[in-house]
Amino acid sequence: MDIYLPIAEVSVNLFLLLGMGGGVGFLSGIFGVGGGFLMTPLLIFIGIPPAVAVGSEASQILASSSSGVMAHMRRNNVDIKMGIVLVAGGAVGSAFGVWLFRELRELGQIDLVISLSYLIFLGIVGSLMFVESVRAWFQVQCKGGRGKLHRHHWLHGLPFKMRFQRSRLYISALTPLVLGFLVGILAAIMGVGGGFLMVPAMIYVIGMPTQVVVGTSLFQIAFVTAVTTFLHAVNNQTVDIILALSLIVGGVIGAQIGTGVGAKLRGEQIRILLALIVLVVCAKLGFDLIVTPDDLYSLGAAGH
């Protein structure tokens, strides 16, 4: 059954959209990631204009993360003060990203920038995760002590110190502000929540305790994708509600099934699998940039 998407102005099979939402939701349920990094390239691949893919995906991530953050808030797993600082940086980053997106679209370079951002970030994160998880798999018997909870480095010397009770931290507000800002830019340009960068950064750069990391990251993602959805809607008119709803419906069902499956797998196995998926997406994007296209010419924007 085909459905005409009013903003994307293309006709797509509804079951394909539900299936993609379900498939990516399944993976995000297993791995505990948002899945935007898989969904946005997939949407572009099936012929949704990149601008609409990014704008609509932001609202899908908003749906899945807001459902997650409510569950974490009930269990008191969210450092709300930290979250607010991250969101403040994220909102500015998102605004900057949406502006940059618009400029790049006018220049006809947005597709390239989306591909390159994916290539760089997925490449780095995928390789690190792969190496780390393979090492963890082989060292699973050796129970080495972890040492200190967090190290002290130059970041702790920055001014504007703030106390974050829930995370038991007394650090400069600049660190989460800048981190939020950077992830906000990525959310706007790549159509991702940024959890794949935020979670490691919270653990290794800010030094937050792991039990509040996922909840706080979801808190940040929910608010920043809300800002991103709004800004894309206002500046670029590229949020397709019909597209987003189709993905949301498939996504929530897939995520529930995935969560059940994920609980049965071992941590390192999950991470190796996720790393491999990330690297495959990355390789595909890299291949498309390097291989000589069939036609060097393409149609750009059409306007009145």
Next chain:
Amino acid sequence: MGRHRLLVWFLAAALPAFLLAGNLRANGLAADVSDRLIAITAAFVGGKVVVFGSVDQAKDDIVITMQGPRQTQTVQRKARIAGIWINRDRVHFEDVPSFFAIASTRPLNELASESVRHQFGLGVDHIALNLSDRFDYSLDEKEAFAAALIRNKQKAGLYTKTSGKVTFPGPKLFRTTFSFPANVTPGHYQIEVLRLKGGQVIDAQQSGVLISKIGMEAEVFDFANQRSALYGMIAIVIAVAAGWLAGVVFRRA
């Protein structure tokens, strides 16, 4: 409001058509289309329009064209920079029909000379492609960009690859069918029926079809474009509500 504007466009586009038809003494030629309005609804997968008419001399040739709303179209060319393919050169063509289809009683090169076909824009290779800005490339380069525009439009199903056939179901009755894909630009589509005798155009009739988003599709599009801040807020509310609902449903289950 959006549809009112479309209606104004429709009338503005149709007016010269009536005048032209009068000038070319259309008494021997009459034509019409099967649908004046084609609705883009949620189930829209493209469509068809039948053009039919009558002519008093069955021996004459009939050529029918269908053209979509005119746009400024950007064509870009990739170049390899530092190992990756990047869109480097960009040109803009002005007043390019977003859609072009043609049908005729005989192959186009048999029924009219090159110059007549050029004058009346008969065939994809005779669509007037004019650059909208200063152009630093050679004439060959311009040709290459123009050819690329046509090639890519054909690939998207928006320009016909081969011209269609105008048939005569009755001795003086002609008809043809144009089909268009789901990715057509909404707007006023101009249909022109030409009657040729001895390779010269002797009559012309114009008609039009409005392809327009209707119902929910139109509401969503107009809303997103005219009240984009409110649309953005509603998109947020819908997404959060869907997430919350999913959480509630699956916590129970």
